[in-house]
Amino acid sequence: MSEIAQNATRRLRSIVIAGGGTPGWMAAAALSRVIADGSCAITLVESNAAHAVGVEGGSLPSLRAFHGLLGIEERDFVSAARATIKLGVRFRDWRTIGDTFLHPFGSYGVDINHDLIQAYWLKCRQEGRGSPLEEWSVTGLAASLGRFGVPPPKDSSALRHLSYAYHLDATLYSRFLRAYAEQRGVRRIEGDVAGATIDTRGRIESLRLADGRAIGGDFFVDCSGDDALIIAGALQSGYEDWSQWLPCDRAVTAPCAGAGHVAPVTLVTACEAGWQWRIPLQHGAGNGYAYSSAHLSDGEAAARLLERLEGAPLAELRLLRFRAGRRTQAWVGNCLALGSAAGFLGLLESTGMHLVQTGLGRLFGLFPDRDFDPAVSAEYNRLTALEYQRARDFLILHYAGSERDEAPFWRQCRGMELPETLAYKRDLFTRTGRIAALEEETFPPGSWLAIYAGLRLWPQRHEPVVDIFTPGAAAARFEAMRQKIRAAVETLPVVASGDWERYHSSSRE
DSSP states (O other), X not given: OOHHHHHHHTSOOEEEEEOOHHHHHHHHHHHHHHSTTXXXXXXXXXXXXXXXXXXXXXXXXXXXXXXXXXXXXXXXXXXXXXXXEEOEEEEESSSSTTOEEEEESSOSSSSSOHHHHHHHHHHHHHTTOOOOGGGGXXXXXXXHHTBOOOOOTTOOSGGGGOOOEEEXXXXXXXXXXXXXXXXXXXXXXXXXXXXXXXXXXXOEEEEEETTSOEEEOSEEEEOOGGGOIIIIIITOOXXXXXTTTSOXXXXXXXXXXXOSXXXXXXXXXXXXXXXXXXXXXXXXXXXXXXXXXXXXXXXXXXXXXXXXXXXXXXXXXXXXXXXXXXXXXXXXXXEEEOGXXXXXXXXXXXXXXXXXXXXXXXXXXXXXXTTOOHHHHHHHHHHHHHHHHHHHHHHHXXXXXXXXXXXXXXXXXXXXXXXXXHXXXXXXXXXXXXXXOOTTOSSOHHHHHHHHHHTTOOOSSOOGGGGGSOXXXXXXXXXXXXXXXXXXXXXXXXXXXXXXXXXXXXXXX
16 A cells, blocks of 8 residues: 555544534634545534633734635624724723723834834833834824724735734624534534543543433544533643632623723723723623632622623623633643633633634644654644743733732732743843743734833843944934824724724725
């Protein structure tokens, strides 16, 4: 038998996804798109009683690339998921009460290396010639001015640097992806996953449903949420708890009526035992209070959220429980975990869908056959561990860099001992003005700069590279860049609440 024929006989013939919601249907949609020849049957098992984690949520800009892979038109997605545009996150009362700063998506500057614009901006600040950091970002200035519009694909202006993500209804988004996947041959089975049967090699042979049915397959994807029924329950993958660094372990959520004009950003406000978010929706606003149960009771959190809503509540409050951390192994044998079955970093900065997406990307890059070579899963687990650690460190910085000390929660955050990787990054920046970009980073240097600057963690010096420029020429060049950014952003329309679909590129062609 030829090598080609042998490889063909080892190909996966069936993939079974345990659990639906956003992670499960993202996996089903992507698998059905990539394995489009019908050679591998894809089955998803979920309970009709299952809920997406979080009724409303946010994404990172990478979700647009995911939709590009699937061939999904933005207008169709925006309509189906009732999505709105997200240009970044505005933090209020985070460093100190009364202080605000913006974390915009995308890069700073236009057609320039990030290190140069960062060094120049930091040097100007040191010399007393500082300017708001968001004015150097197309996305940041658009967010501050409440403007948005997708430029045509071939736009050569500064607007090509505009980066955006979405706020969306997670339940509606799951339904949208389900319809997509089922149209491409994914079979859905309604049922409650009770566990799994393991064969003599230590691999999953079949899912066991509560009604006694068995669903067999070659490869299994565990999207069963915090329960991690397969990867943890059957395969005993451990959990690395990071709650000592990411202390919020609960959230209460509730949508409310709209409060007039709302900027296209997630508003995050630091509170006594955590933080509250508000996101603009097509027909109102999504709200939640993420908090530490060691510092605030569920009842107190619910009462605080209700009294701070900017409009009448549109649904009953919902309570979420979670624990920050990750599986020690996200891929064991013939089972891969995605979503909160693989790990959860909390709700700050909307990493959930992004980590599902990158997990799928690694799967496609390390796609197995029925031999399930341990070297393949080991490399997947190595890269996944790094990615979770990098994103974890970025989120920890938000808490540890706060100067608030009026509440036990914030005093605990200020006093925490940092992970070695974050301590290295923070020390490097505060001593030299450099941002270390390590392997498998989720957030680019511009995002780190936004948080460092927002928390006023200033470096002792700026990078010397900027000093090689003639001062007058450099000032003229960078000021022209800033004016170019403003001129481009001011051509965008002002965002009008409730009419998000009109900002699609077809309106600007």
